């Protein structure tokens with residue numbers, strides 16, 4: 001268990017003391033140059049082996065709020081393959097904090113993600129889909145808080161102001177000559193944090209879900225909650241809505257084939273739910289000449305590799321091609 005000895009909630013740098021097991025900054029790697037366009041990767045997946053990518057960014061300030069509030073346990077919500085659930089379980093283990101996961105679905109089958117969560121000591125309970133749908137409902141949350149006063153509640157996916165606050169910090173680590181930043185999106189919290197950082201470059205957002213037009217508003221609202229200054233104009237937030245691969249959690253054969261080719265060529269592991277779809281879209285945009293020659297495009301690797309084992313098992317059960325690598 002890590003000790004927070006000497007850390008004071010009022011002292012700047014408090015958080016770094018507590019979470020000293022994760023890197024403070026992720027590396028930036030050059031991938032390739034094509035048609036005069038350079039593609040770089042911001043390797044947030046390397047921040048921590050288990051609390052990786054935007055999960056670490058999002059949990060950082062939630063964990064700080066947990067400690068400052070004197071709570072005893074952390075509780076969150078997630079699907080049975082959730083990266084966030086796995087990251088919270090790992091954070092619980094790393095810091096010696098009891099963690100609970102409320103998982104969507106009447107029958108929570110055992111899979112690699114949930115087995116990992118349990119191995120970290122997380123207690124898992126399943127909620128019916130109907131009850132799970134109340135995860136953001138203020139009455140339901142107030143009820144939960146009343147039953148469990150010592151529990152710090154973290155919203156699904158680590159969203160919320162604290163989550164966006166951690167993601168905002170990515171901006172300060174990007175090179176000053178970045179022309180475009182590409183990132184995948186689910187709740188839009190990561191994009192909101194980056195938008196609140198007032199980027200000089202456009203954010204290219206690749207939603208992992210179908211019909212994600214609602215995300216623009218969600219991102220702008222979250223960014224405004226974090227940053228009261230006027231946000232950059234709408235041209236700084238560009239959406240690519242056609243790279244969801246059939247919907248959230250779907251991994252069609254062309255996506256898997258692309259990811260395997262990408263891995264063979266660049267030795268970069270992508271996850272099939274978020275980053276695989278973003279890179280698929282990004283490479284297509286480069287080939288279509290979307291970017292002016294001389295552009296420096298940075299793609300944010302948001303992690304999520306823990307989900308590969310579960311996806312491979314699912315694809316194998318359907319006799320479909322699998323990814324040639326695991327996390």
Ligand SMILES: Cc1ncc(COP(=O)(O)O)c(C=O)c1O
Nearest residue numbers: 185186187188189190274302304
């Ligand atoms: C690996 C990974 N990438 C991207 C996202 C999407 O991030 P956001 O929900 O902040 O849009 C998630 C989900 O939170 C994720 O697990």
